[in-house]
Amino acid sequence: MTEGLVLQIGQRAIYVALLLAVPIVGVGLVVGLIVAVVQASTSINEQTLSLLPKLAAMALGLLFFGPWMLSTLVDFTRHLLVSLPAWI
16 A cells, blocks of 8 residues: 555545535535524524524435435445455
């Protein structure tokens, strides 16, 4: 196993981790922005009003994107385990 191969595996792992995080973080970002605009326009500054909708939206996003995220992670792990004998 060469240094280049280890770096390539690490880069792919970081790419997959970022790819899996983007949908959930994106949902939280969009909902947080909408809640912030509503709070600013109504002058309501309550912390729970910004936290609870984001948590609910992220949970729904996880339910919606969960199967895709799981299949992506399983494909990456399967590729890693199948290629392991060739790398050694």
